[in-house]
Amino acid sequence: MNDRFNLYRFASPATFYPLAGKMIPWFVAAGILFGLAGLYVGMLVAPTDFQQGEGYRIIFIHVPTSWMSMFIYLVMAFWAAIGLAFNTRLSGMMAQALAPTGALMAFLSLWTGALWGKPMWGTWWVWDARLTSELILLFLYIGYMALVAAIDDARRADKAGGILLLVGVVNIPIIYFSVKWWNTLHQGSSVNLTKSAMAEVMLWGMLLMALAFWMYSIAVALARVRTILLERERHTEWVRKELAGGEQ
């Protein structure tokens, strides 16, 4: 048994199912730890912002949820590409398991953005490039879920959904670079590799919160993919055994 063989083995649903189940508690624990640390640093330790007062603290969820909304979409598009190219069973299920969490992150990004925009810009919403492209991302998630749910044959649903995901991926760089390409009301990126616009404590708070949202998303998606696996593989021997074994 070499490494290469093992790697492919994890792509088999029968191996992945118990592995995912074992990983979930670790991601939950890590998520809680990062979340508590991030909240402590961001809400209790970090000083006020000289321009935005305490209102800036919305950043500690606004930026992580925005990042996750984009990143989850990229991961879904990656699985879609793998699924369309190699016709692997697990890929479509992974994309499906991620979609509701991605949609939730896009919604939270818009929601916290609105609550931040109101006191800072005087408006909940403007049709500017950043906000509009993020709204389109939410619609892409909803459109993907609706499309997949509307097609009875799971493999065909994966294919159609995958094509939608790959077409929609152009929206991600548009969201990301919108603040550079267009003159928008939205402020530029808060984190920059060469020089960050934020104080170090604030940056730490934000990174910890981002890690927490990351862990949360992985845990929820793994839990969801396990249910999808049982459903889709219900005619296989391993699922029968799993169900007969008193699976809760």
Place this chain on the structure above:
Amino acid sequence: MIYWNSFSDFLAMGGYGLYVWGSFGVTALAMLIEPIVVARNRKATVARLKRQLRAESRSTEA
């Protein structure tokens, strides 16, 4: 180490309380509800699949 002088200062968020807590509250609620929905969905699916499996094994025995 702690930036705030009092708990009421913390709650007021320098006058941005509604916006800050509106953001954190809805996010916390969403992150509480989503896992519950996932867990319920799982329970319902497992129960349904078990029923189907039992029905199938009965029909093959008969």
